[in-house]
Amino acid sequence: MIGTNDNTTGNTHIPAPPGATRSGPTDPAPAAAPPAPTPTNGPLTVLGPAAHTEPAAATSPGPPSPSGAAAPAGGQGQPGGVAGPGAPAGQMHAAPGPAAGAAAAGPAAGGETAAPGAAAPVAGPGPAARTDATDPAGGQGHAGPGPTAGTSAADPAGGRGAGGARDSADPAGGRTLGRGIVTGLWGRIEQQDFRSRIRGTLLGAALGDALGAPLAGLSLDAVREAHGPDGLTGPAVAHGRRGRITAATQLTLFTVDGLIRAHVRRDTGAWHPPTDVHRAYRRWAATQHDWGPDERRADNGWLAQQEWLYARRDPDRACLTGFGDDVLATLDQPKNPAARGAAAAARSAPFGLLVGWEPALVLQLSVECAAQSHGHPTAHLSAGALAVIVHGLIRGDSLDAAVQRTLGLLGARPGHQPVTDALQRAMSAVTQGPPGPDAVEALSLGKAAPATPATPTAPATPTALDASHALAVAVYCALVAEDVAHGLRLAVNHGGDSAAAGTLCGALLGALHGETALPPAWLAELEGRATLLELCDDFALEMTQGPTLHSPSASSPGWLARYPRG
Numbered sequence: 001m002i003g004t005n006d007n008t009t010g011n012t013h014i015p016a017p018p019g020a021t022r023s024g025p026t027d028p029a030p031a032a033a034p035p036a037p038t039p040t041n042g043p044l045t046v047l048g049p050a051a052h053t054e055p056a057a058a059t060s061p062g063p064p065s066p067s068g069a070a071a072p073a074g075g076q077g078q079p080g081g082v083a084g085p086g087a088p089a090g091q092m093h094a095a096p097g098p099a100a101g102a103a104a105a106g107p108a109a110g111g112e113t114a115a116p117g118a119a120a121p122v123a124g125p126g127p128a129a130r131t132d133a134t135d136p137a138g139g140q141g142h143a144g145p146g147p148t149a150g151t152s153a154a155d156p157a158g159g160r161g162a163g164g165a166r167d168s169a170d171p172a173g174g175r176t177l178g179r180g181i182v183t184g185l186w187g188r189i190e191q192q193d194f195r196s197r198i199r200g201t202l203l204g205a206a207l208g209d210a211l212g213a214p215l216a217g218l219s220l221d222a223v224r225e226a227h228g229p230d231g232l233t234g235p236a237v238a239h240g241r242r243g244r245i246t247a248a249t250q251l252t253l254f255t256v257d258g259l260i261r262a263h264v265r266r267d268t269g270a271w272h273p274p275t276d277v278h279r280a281y282r283r284w285a286a287t288q289h290d291w292g293p294d295e296r297r298a299d300n301g302w303l304a305q306q307e308w309l310y311a312r313r314d315p316d317r318a319c320l321t322g323f324g325d326d327v328l329a330t331l332d333q334p335k336n337p338a339a340r341g342a343a344a345a346a347r348s349a350p351f352g353l354l355v356g357w358e359p360a361l362v363l364q365l366s367v368e369c370a371a372q373s374h375g376h377p378t379a380h381l382s383a384g385a386l387a388v389i390v391h392g393l394i395r396g397d398s399l400d401a402a403v404q405r406t407l408g409l410l411g412a413r414p415g416h417q418p419v420t421d422a423l424q425r426a427m428s429a430v431t432q433g434p435p436g437p438d439a440v441e442a443l444s445l446g447k448a449a450p451a452t453p454a455t456p457t458a459p460a461t462p463t464a465l466d467a468s469h470a471l472a473v474a475v476y477c478a479l480v481a482e483d484v485a486h487g488l489r490l491a492v493n494h495g496g497d498s499a500a501a502g503t504l505c506g507a508l509l510g511a512l513h514g515e516t517a518l519p520p521a522w523l524a525e526l527e528g529r530a531t532l533l534e535l536c537d538d539f540a541l542e543m544t545q546g547p548t549l550h551s552p553s554a555s556s557p558g559w560l561a562r563y564p565r566g
């Protein structure tokens with residue numbers, strides 16, 4: 001497992017692989033770990049499944065590895081740490097473990113005992129019986145959706161199966177504890193719960209998107225004039241019929257596609273999720289100007305062959321320009337640095353489904369991918385916040401606890417104040433009176449935030465379409481919702497970005513309650529439901545059964561046709 005400390009300051013950089021085009025400085029190439037059969041690509045490079053080697057004696061984490069060199073591996077070739085927060089590009093540090101003298105973790109699966117100093121395991125998806133897992137943010141045991149009793153967290157890159165498919169490794173030496181059996185550690189109930197939450201997250205986000213689409217650009221008074229004093233209470237016509245989604249859901253689908261391909265491509269030894277997600281967004285960009293699928297493109301896979309996706313549904317301008325070329329942006333040099341809208345956050349819920357990752361790495365990946373189109377810190381940190389909250393919900397946290405953990409992680413990020421302020425306003429609004437449109441309107445218009453200053457060519461305007469305001473509305477509505485339909489109706493009936501707020505709120509409620517809590521009458525009219533369900537199930541398969549579908553030595557031809565390694 002590649003550990004990370006949630007309470008550290010600065011950014012944990014995910015370096016690009018050799019040959020990737022970037023608009024920012026190039027990281028120095030890290031030295032490869034001597035035992036590794038494939039080249040290392042930085043802290044998130046994950047090797048394919050290897051034969052388990054039981055160490056003779058486990059060792060405690062050592063000092064930070066110099067100049068990006070990976071720590072020695074105990075037969076696995078596993079990276080020894082993650083990029084140090086605030087450290088020079090390419091530098092790595094050992095993952096945190098218990099303090100010297102701390103009690104060792106309980107016996108691992110199969111009877112092996114975790115060595116003192118090994119990284120504390122975190123329970124993955126499903127109701128885990130394990131109670132000795134360490135909460136990186138608060139030091140509390142975390143029981144969430146995950147593997148069967150006694151198993152430990154998978155490595156945060158997800159390369160060994162999500163949410164505890166492999167016992168934890170010594171982060172200093174890469175030594176694996178336990179049996180190393182991947183698929184056998186996911187019980188049937190855990191897999192079913194995980195799939196339900198994946199479906200709930202993505203279908204819920206799509207329902208909120210479709211519900212809010214007819215209200216785009218309308219003030220609260222205009223909404224009431226068009227739909228009555230209670231506002232919009234159910235699906236309405238947008239883009240020609242009821243239930244049609246916008247570009248936010250299109251991009252969410254391609255986010256999932258990119259994450260699946262990132263896991264598949266780890267078999268090649270060149271594993272860099274931001275690159276794979278950016279390539280997926282480039283495939284989405286082709287749907288915005290092509291008439292239909294181009295069968296000459298070998299990397300299309302199955303998703304880009306879906307003809308219904310080849311339609312413009314109010315795409316954000318920053319997305320069109322950000323994904324208009326192959327340049328991979330960095331947080332130092334992001335695309336569209338003035339773009340602070342919610343379009344990046346609206347596509348970022350899938351990052352929270354990476355249950356085997358540490359929350360800090362979920363935040364980092366989602367922020368880096370959001371900066372490919374929305375470079376303003378408010379925009380990409382809102383995207384990261386949404387991903388981390390979803391991540392907590394999928395792992396079994398309450399919504400309140402997930403938000404509090406997110407606030408702790410955001411505090412170390414430059415430019416975090418508008419996002420943390422928005423989340424705190426949402427939490428405070430819950431106690432300030434009964435839920436209703438007026439409370440939502442106050443959050444959506446960001447009345448606690450300053451207006452955009454006047455210039456010689458433009459008057460002062462409130463920052464109503466700020467991503468942090470859509471996030472605040474979504475969190476508040478999810479907290480006070482009586483059920484999913486009630487929460488979504490609250491989230492869209494205001495004068496802000498109704499579609500984005502509905503999308504974010506739907507993702508939160510779906511992750512919290514699962515697929516069966518979604519309103520069935522709304523699902524029946526949802527555009528692209530079959531594609532969404534198919535992609536959800538593919539993601540669940542990849543996270544829980546990935547090594548049986550592909551490996552460096554043998555792979556399923558059908559799976560690689562759907563998700564080419566590229």
